[in-house]
Amino acid sequence: MKLTTETLTDVTRNRFWIKVDKRGPDECWPWLGANNGRYGTMTINKRTIGAHKVSYLIHHGDTPDGVMILHECDEGLCVNPAHLCVGSHAKNMRDKAERGSHRGERVWHLAKLTNPGVKLIRRCFEDGHYDCQRLSDITGVTYQTIWSILNDKTWRHVDADGSGRSLPSS
Numbered sequence: 001m002k003l004t005t006e007t008l009t010d011v012t013r014n015r016f017w018i019k020v021d022k023r024g025p026d027e028c029w030p031w032l033g034a035n036n037g038r039y040g041t042m043t044i045n046k047r048t049i050g051a052h053k054v055s056y057l058i059h060h061g062d063t064p065d066g067v068m069i070l071h072e073c074d075e076g077l078c079v080n081p082a083h084l085c086v087g088s089h090a091k092n093m094r095d096k097a098e099r100g101s102h103r104g105e106r107v108w109h110l111a112k113l114t115n116p117g118v119k120l121i122r123r124c125f126e127d128g129h130y131d132c133q134r135l136s137d138i139t140g141v142t143y144q145t146i147w148s149i150l151n152d153k154t155w156r157h158v159d160a161d162g163s164g165r166s167l168p169s170s
Protein backbone atom coordinates (compact mmCIF):
# COMPACT_ATOMS: atom_id res chain seq x y z
CA MET A 1 0.00 0.00 0.00
CA LYS A 2 1.36 3.39 -1.03
CA LEU A 3 2.01 5.78 1.81
CA THR A 4 -0.28 8.78 1.38
CA THR A 5 -1.92 11.27 3.71
CA GLU A 6 -4.84 8.81 3.75
CA THR A 7 -2.80 5.77 4.81
CA LEU A 8 -0.41 7.63 7.11
CA THR A 9 -1.36 6.58 10.63
CA ASP A 10 -0.68 8.30 13.95
CA VAL A 11 1.52 5.32 14.85
CA THR A 12 3.68 6.01 11.80
CA ARG A 13 3.75 9.70 12.60
CA ASN A 14 4.95 8.96 16.14
CA ARG A 15 7.54 6.48 14.87
CA PHE A 16 8.80 9.24 12.61
CA TRP A 17 9.04 11.97 15.26
CA ILE A 18 10.82 9.90 17.92
CA LYS A 19 13.68 9.39 15.43
CA VAL A 20 14.12 13.07 14.55
CA ASP A 21 16.67 15.31 16.23
CA LYS A 22 14.49 18.36 15.79
CA ARG A 23 16.45 21.61 15.93
CA GLY A 24 15.81 25.22 14.98
CA PRO A 25 13.56 25.96 11.98
CA ASP A 26 16.51 26.78 9.71
CA GLU A 27 18.84 24.06 10.94
CA CYS A 28 19.13 20.53 9.59
CA TRP A 29 17.11 17.96 11.52
CA PRO A 30 19.21 14.78 11.52
CA TRP A 31 17.42 11.47 11.19
CA LEU A 32 18.45 9.15 14.05
CA GLY A 33 16.92 5.96 12.69
CA ALA A 34 18.15 3.55 10.03
CA ASN A 35 19.78 4.79 6.85
CA ASN A 36 20.99 3.38 3.56
CA GLY A 37 24.27 5.26 3.60
CA ARG A 38 22.73 8.21 1.84
CA TYR A 39 19.25 8.81 3.20
CA GLY A 40 17.42 8.06 6.40
CA THR A 41 14.95 5.21 5.96
CA MET A 42 11.80 3.94 7.62
CA THR A 43 10.09 0.60 7.12
CA ILE A 44 6.35 1.01 6.86
CA ASN A 45 4.08 -1.91 5.95
CA LYS A 46 7.21 -3.92 5.05
CA ARG A 47 8.33 -1.28 2.55
CA THR A 48 11.39 0.86 3.01
CA ILE A 49 10.82 4.52 2.36
CA GLY A 50 13.10 7.54 2.67
CA ALA A 51 12.62 9.36 5.97
CA HIS A 52 12.74 12.65 4.09
CA LYS A 53 9.83 11.46 1.95
CA VAL A 54 7.83 10.70 5.09
CA SER A 55 8.68 14.16 6.36
CA TYR A 56 7.58 15.76 3.11
CA LEU A 57 4.32 13.83 3.20
CA ILE A 58 3.60 14.81 6.80
CA HIS A 59 4.24 18.50 6.21
CA HIS A 60 3.31 19.18 2.63
CA GLY A 61 0.95 16.37 1.66
CA ASP A 62 0.87 13.93 -1.22
CA THR A 63 2.99 14.14 -4.34
CA PRO A 64 2.36 12.37 -7.66
CA ASP A 65 4.06 9.02 -8.32
CA GLY A 66 7.65 9.28 -9.44
CA VAL A 67 8.21 12.75 -8.08
CA MET A 68 11.55 13.13 -6.35
CA ILE A 69 11.91 14.77 -2.97
CA LEU A 70 15.20 16.65 -2.91
CA HIS A 71 17.35 18.17 -0.20
CA GLU A 72 18.17 21.81 -0.67
CA CYS A 73 20.76 21.49 2.09
CA ASP A 74 22.46 18.47 0.43
CA GLU A 75 22.37 16.71 3.81
CA GLY A 76 20.84 13.33 2.99
CA LEU A 77 19.93 12.52 6.58
CA CYS A 78 18.13 15.82 7.11
CA VAL A 79 14.33 15.66 7.47
CA ASN A 80 13.63 19.36 8.07
CA PRO A 81 10.63 19.99 5.79
CA ALA A 82 11.89 23.51 5.07
CA HIS A 83 14.95 21.93 3.46
CA LEU A 84 12.97 19.56 1.25
CA CYS A 85 11.52 20.33 -2.12
CA VAL A 86 10.02 18.54 -5.07
CA GLY A 87 11.99 17.58 -8.19
CA SER A 88 12.76 20.40 -10.53
CA HIS A 89 11.56 23.01 -8.06
CA ALA A 90 14.93 22.57 -6.37
CA LYS A 91 16.75 24.73 -8.79
CA ASN A 92 14.12 27.46 -8.71
CA MET A 93 14.28 27.50 -4.94
CA ARG A 94 18.04 27.75 -4.96
CA ASP A 95 17.90 30.56 -7.49
CA LYS A 96 15.37 32.39 -5.33
CA ALA A 97 17.52 31.90 -2.27
CA GLU A 98 20.48 33.34 -4.13
CA ARG A 99 18.43 36.35 -5.12
CA GLY A 100 17.38 36.71 -1.50
CA SER A 101 13.68 36.75 -2.31
CA HIS A 102 12.76 34.62 0.66
CA ARG A 103 15.02 36.19 3.21
CA GLY A 104 13.68 35.72 6.70
CA GLU A 105 11.99 32.75 8.22
CA ARG A 106 8.44 34.05 8.29
CA VAL A 107 8.22 34.68 4.57
CA TRP A 108 9.72 31.28 3.94
CA HIS A 109 7.13 29.47 5.98
CA LEU A 110 4.21 31.37 4.51
CA ALA A 111 5.54 30.60 1.07
CA LYS A 112 5.70 26.93 1.99
CA LEU A 113 2.20 26.70 3.41
CA THR A 114 0.15 24.80 0.84
CA ASN A 115 -3.47 23.67 0.56
CA PRO A 116 -2.56 20.07 1.55
CA GLY A 117 -0.60 21.45 4.48
CA VAL A 118 -3.57 23.49 5.66
CA LYS A 119 -5.88 20.47 5.29
CA LEU A 120 -3.47 18.40 7.33
CA ILE A 121 -3.25 21.04 10.07
CA ARG A 122 -7.06 21.18 10.27
CA ARG A 123 -7.42 17.41 10.25
CA CYS A 124 -4.78 16.85 12.94
CA PHE A 125 -6.45 19.43 15.12
CA GLU A 126 -9.95 18.04 14.59
CA ASP A 127 -8.72 14.52 15.35
CA GLY A 128 -7.86 15.92 18.77
CA HIS A 129 -4.27 14.66 18.84
CA TYR A 130 -2.57 18.02 18.41
CA ASP A 131 -3.08 21.47 19.86
CA CYS A 132 -1.95 24.77 18.33
CA GLN A 133 1.47 24.69 19.93
CA ARG A 134 2.22 21.12 18.90
CA LEU A 135 1.09 21.84 15.34
CA SER A 136 3.32 24.88 15.30
CA ASP A 137 6.26 22.80 16.56
CA ILE A 138 5.68 20.13 13.95
CA THR A 139 5.10 22.31 10.94
CA GLY A 140 7.43 25.21 11.64
CA VAL A 141 4.45 27.49 11.00
CA THR A 142 4.04 30.14 13.69
CA TYR A 143 1.54 29.66 16.49
CA GLN A 144 -0.34 32.76 15.33
CA THR A 145 -0.69 31.40 11.80
CA ILE A 146 -1.90 28.02 13.04
CA TRP A 147 -4.41 29.76 15.28
CA SER A 148 -5.64 31.87 12.37
CA ILE A 149 -6.09 28.80 10.18
CA LEU A 150 -7.99 26.90 12.87
CA ASN A 151 -10.21 29.88 13.60
CA ASP A 152 -10.98 30.49 9.93
CA LYS A 153 -9.18 33.81 9.84
CA THR A 154 -7.02 32.66 6.95
CA TRP A 155 -7.12 29.84 4.39
CA ARG A 156 -10.90 29.74 4.65
CA HIS A 157 -11.20 28.22 1.19
CA VAL A 158 -9.48 25.02 2.31
CA ASP A 159 -11.54 22.52 4.27
CA ALA A 160 -10.23 19.86 6.65
CA ASP A 161 -11.65 17.03 4.56
CA GLY A 162 -10.20 18.49 1.41
CA SER A 163 -13.57 19.06 -0.23
CA GLY A 164 -12.96 22.76 -0.52
CA ARG A 165 -15.35 25.50 0.43
CA SER A 166 -17.47 27.64 -1.80
CA LEU A 167 -16.62 30.94 -0.16
CA PRO A 168 -15.98 33.91 -2.38
CA SER A 169 -12.28 34.66 -2.55
CA SER A 170 -11.71 37.90 -0.78
Ligand SMILES: [Zn+2]
Pocket (backbone or CB within 6 Å): 027, 028, 029, 073, 074, 075, 078, 079, 080, 083
Ligand atom coordinates in the same frame (compact mmCIF):
# COMPACT_ATOMS: atom_id res chain seq x y z
ZN1 LIG B 1 18.80 20.23 6.08
